[in-house]
Amino acid sequence: MTGAETVPGALLSGGAGWAFVIFAGLAVGTAIAVVVARNPIHSALFLLSSFLLVACIFFLEQAEFVGAVQILVYAGGIMVLFLFVIMLVHQRGVQERLAFQHQWDVALIFLLVFLLPFLYVLWTERFPVLPQNLDAFRTVRGRIAGNTEAVAWVLYRDYLLPFEVASVFLLVAMIGAVVLGKRSAEKVD
Amino acid sequence: MNITINHYLVVSFLLFSIGFLGVLVRRNFLTVLMSVELMLNAVNLNLIAFSRRLSDLTGQVFSVFVITIAAGEAAIGLALTISLFRQRRTLNVEEASSMRG
């Protein structure tokens, strides 16, 4: 992957820059499709492709570990879960007549009113130029070791507590999901 | 084609607001959850971009946590969906207005 040493301030340049533009454009396009599609399965598939495209952007940024986690967990785990549930609750013949909720016009106006100034501000804001260290994501104790190992070093040393808390959280989520999804014993099915 | 941090900000904000719009306007509860995932994804993109700019791995670690939490939240949300569906036989969020008034 090409870096951006040559031009100060740029995070990517040259071919990688175009790749970013393509991926980002497609990601936004599929995101819009997620919101607009009528059939929830279509939405789920578009969301899946959005995740994959964003993962590609991560790869461009040399954050391979996060990209891989994104694909594995998001695309491979969460989306599959979504698809299961969609198919579970899918009612045959009941196609949504109206996909959009009754406040769609207000929400759209609200979003446009806020979106455009914010975009303008974000686009024109000048950030100070920082030196780009391309090897920062792969370096462990002075040797090049790959992104995963670098992340591991940081995760297990500096952020060990949040890591443990996250595992507890996952445990709680698992238990909660089981409890919520259980059919109550007294209820006649 | 030089990509600066501004490009990332704009893309991530666009994704975020599309997700937000989805949360506000869709009737199907599952689609609302999917829009929430979109929003979290946008946040991730933002984090990675800044992590790159500052050459600091903290952003990526944070991203991993966000993905973790998103997974947990999606699980709970979907379990709730199933529970809601069993009770009301509908996925229409507009009908979940018993807190009205």
Place this chain on the structure above:
Amino acid sequence: MRDLLWLVPVFPLLGFLVNGIVYLASHRTHGSGGHAPGPGTQPEAESSTAAGHPHAHGHAETAPKWKTLHTVVGTGSVGLSCLVAFAAILDLGIGPLSQGAHHVLTLWRWIPLGVNQATGQVPGPLAEWVVDFALRLDSLSALMLAFVTFVGFLIHVYSVGYMGHDAGYGRYFAYLNLFMFSMLTLVLAANFLLLFVGWEGVGLCSYLLIGYDYHKKFAADAGKKAFVVNRIGDFGFILGIFGVFALFGSLDFGKVFSAAASQPAIYAPYMTVVCLCLFLGAVGKSAQFPLYVWLPDAMAGPTPVSALIHAATMVTAGVYMVARCNVLFRLSPDALLVVAVIGGFTALFAATIGLVQNDIKKVLAYSTVSQLGYMFLACGVGAFVAGMFHVVTHAFFKACLFLGSGSVIHALGGEQDLRRMGGLARKIPITYRTFLVATFAIAGVPLLAGFFSKDAILAAVFESHFARAPWLPKVLWTAALFTAGLTAFYMFRLVSLAFYGKFRGSAEQEAHVHESPRSMTVPLVVLAFLSVVGGWIGIPILRGGDRIGEFLAPVVPALAGAHAVEHAPAISLELALMAASVAVAMVGLFLAWTWYAKGEGRVPAQLAARFPRLYRTLENKYFVDEIYEAAFVEGLAKGGGRFLWEVDATVVDLIPNGAAAGTLGASAVSQAFDKNLVDGAVNGVADSFQRGFQLLRRSQTGRVQNYALVMGGGLFCIVAVYLIFR
């Protein structure tokens, strides 16, 4: 001649006195006939249609001999005032005025508290506690004076025809003259306190004239509403005056402004607060958001009143005051930012409401609020000259529009609903043609008056600069441009609905349609003419074409400082901006013509059906009145009143009861205490609050997505505020 300046406000004052005394005397001899409601008067409670037109109620006419007296005194006093005003201005000379000549005529010493009292901590070197009754004629007041007296005179002439059949003719002219007196005092005042006297006077006359038909509850309520909402603004204005006095030690314009200009560093830190307080006064008087709600209701008054007070003169007093104090406002960029944002927002906000109104006068009322927004927008970006320019051109075409609408109402015997008009172009040609000219003027058709003044404002906004929010000029310009398009659209919608197509009223009305008498059409023609040529005093680009800017320069310097002459924008940019505003106006006019004149309103009806909630929101003016009613009237005022009534009733009753029932013992007393006072008060408060909250209950829809939308909105607002003020 200049020393006879005092005659300018005094002539109308004499007119008021003569008209008032004669009216009271003549009505005493006639018993209660004349102004009591006759048996044929329909008791209209809430309807605002057919408001303020003499044909609508069965009043007897004034006797002819008194009528002539009232006419001559009423119009003559203003006419004389106008002549003296012009004579005084010419006596000083237009040239000398442009160079800074000014004349201060001190009539007498009003408040002689003391001279040269040292006040240690106040940084004002001019600590003379003295206020004079003094009139000041400089280029700014001369400009205001010229059009206030002239347009005022035209409207007085018009009223002769319009109010001719009304029994309260004398009372009407008395009030109108009193208004002219107050307005002229305001314009000519040489210090803040005298300006405030005029300010309050016009507020009082507005109340009297809006509620002229005091038998109709709606008109009386509208008068009260105008006065009360104005009062809120006046509160701010008074605080501002206090601030000025505390800082500068004097209220005289000359002294205050020269002190501020010569030592800006001393005064600048306090200017934001002072200017915002002063601006609050302007917000109330000139009907900006959120104190604009009285102006649409003020349409309950007679149409010439709407033309004079709520279009040409009183509402522009706020702009005049801000322009007068431009030296102070320039020292506070934050206050200017607030002025610009409120002006721009009000302009757009009011224009959107005006799109769907069905009462001819309400459309014009919201148009006035919107155009006033433009004027404040101009002042907020530092282009005070452009703001005053728009004041002048707006007076011409808005007065013409209001008087024209009065002519239409008169022709239809009191009808004000656009849905019952149509096809009047051929039936009342003079009215139609002057109305059309004025519509083109307000829409910004090139070479007419509105084009130049609106363009000056748009150009100034585009090139303005705000340190705190560099993106603001573009946003404001976009909003102002869009508003210009909306303006063209709703004005031509008005014209189409009233004058084109088929007549939609009753057959009886159609038979009685007639052109107005000459006393009404002549002012229309004069004002239409002024709407065409009035803009030629401020032509940009042409060397020497910006005569109004040069004229006002000594009092209102052009964009000074960084925007000095060498930074003048490129001609190509000016032309491009001009082209943009013309294009937008043309689109608005064309769209209105297509939809309403040719299409007979099919497309708008379809749009209204597709977006019912949006349409209802606009039609109900964004429910602002309802919100105010729930929050302030119901919650605070009535709730507080009910609470106090409970307290009063129990305390007053408790004393005799306690004394007489003293033998019942302490337990009886304490039981009564708890039950009546405490419980009663609690119940009273709870009850009144509950009634207020019922209205707020509608926001609890129970739907999470609605809540999410509101939360998102709040969040975005917070971030926006942060971005502006970081």
